[in-house]
Amino acid sequence: MTGEPNLIPAPRRLEPTGGSGPIGDTVVCRVDPLLGPEAYRLTVAADRVEIVGGDDAGVFWGRQTLRQLSGPDAFRRAPLSREPAVVPYLTVEDAPRFAWRGLMLDVARHFLAKDDVLRYVDVLAAHKLNVLHLHLTDDQGWRVEIKRYPRLTEVGAWRPRTRLGWGEPELWDERPHGGFYTQDDLREIVAYAAERHIRVVPEIDLPGHSQAAVAAYPELGNADAVDTGAPGVKTDWGISPHVLAPTDAVVEFYEGVFTEILEVFPGRFVHIGGDECVKDQWRESPTAQARIAELGVGDEDGLQSWMIRHFDRWLAARGRRLIGWDEILQGGLAPGAAVMCWRWYTGGVAAAEAGHDVVMCPQQEVYLDHVQSEDAGEPVPFGWVHTLEDVYRFEPVPPRLSGTPHAAHVIGTQANLWSEVTENRARVDYQVFPRLAAFAEVAWSTLPHPDKRDFGDFDRRMHEAHYARLDALDIAYRPPTGPHPWQQRPGIPGRMHHKPRRTWYMA
Known part of the structure; x- marks a missing residue:
């Protein structure tokens, strides 16, 4: 061809x-x-x-x-x-089971060079995955050139130091960290992916996860609630209270951002984040409170919904479609929006039953930054344990939707890699593989009930052929026997969750 x-x-x-x-x-x-x-x-x-x-x-x-x-x-x-x-x-x-078979790379917390992103396009193609979701902006960095707002990368793309791991003891890498993609870099990534039948979905976060943007342009923040000036780009992890002000000027600013984003990314879907918006500043801001009254939206959740709905209409008028994390359900969801469900399955079920398309990526199942085993040598253990077998037994369509017309609204599934503790390509490889191979089979194939899946057969096929393919691709995956000594990171603290896994299926 x-x-x-x-x-x-x-x-x-x-x-x-x-x-x-x-x-x-x-x-x-x-x-x-x-x-x-x-x-x-x-x-x-x-x-x-x-x-x-x-x-x-x-x-x-x-x-x-x-x-x-x-x-x-x-x-x-x-x-x-x-x-x-x-x-x-x-x-x-x-033939594939799902039309959306994706991987999210968080290049905002730790920047990945363009060549590393292109390499992952090839890796996705080899596994018949067809969506690369690039998380381009967050509190810790802004990674996309916006020509009309140069300070977004001049200031927002760089932080003076970086937190190492989570929890105690508090450790820091005192080297500055940053980087960004020019628009031509991203056009190259998009074109390279399109040759391999992979769509690139950009994510520009609003109204939360916006501290890097506020650091670059303080007028985007809630100045009447915060009198400390520009906050600076966030250097540690967690959720920032610095969210966008709900003003016409801020909306116009982000319309300018998205105008340039649409020129670079031709795909239908544009991700606007919408998650973890801490609304304390809005509660303290006279401007935000006056806006709630003016718009008649009732409260801060309604204010966020107003902003999400605005950009849903704005994108739809330009032939695009908004997708966001499941918090965009709060305060009412724009009719044309799609939902990326990350908090258990609750939001995805509610969205599908309301007629919205859903991409399932629950953190309890397919967050690849979460630890892979109970092994004490796992580097920077975080989250719940997600073994290779756990991922192979992941079922994107929950029982409540299965067999109902609403199941058709589950348009796909995605694995997500947040990058707080994946500071380079080797660390990304370790967290992603071999689990992405199991995820790819789940996303492509119609498999039996999770309890009836033959993981032994899958594991045999991994050992007979697929680990050798990963070796040929030079992927620094986690060995089935546990991490190599050079893959460990002794002394870097982690943060583990100890709740039961897979309880959704018993609900």
């Missing part, structure tokens, strides 16, 4: 097991819309290799399956040998 990356190196020929000789270098690809979006049929026979896709994306996913069949070395950047690859005779007919 024209425009497809060369995933099967041309010098490597494909030879079916039991065949009498090589079958040549040509893989015939064509599109048959009757198969449906992203579906494909792969046929390997003695006289041909054919991939038929329901669309170009389906052809691409079929090529990924052929790549898997060609052996782990097919995942290297260049072939190790000119000997033919041995591929069995087979026919594979396959």
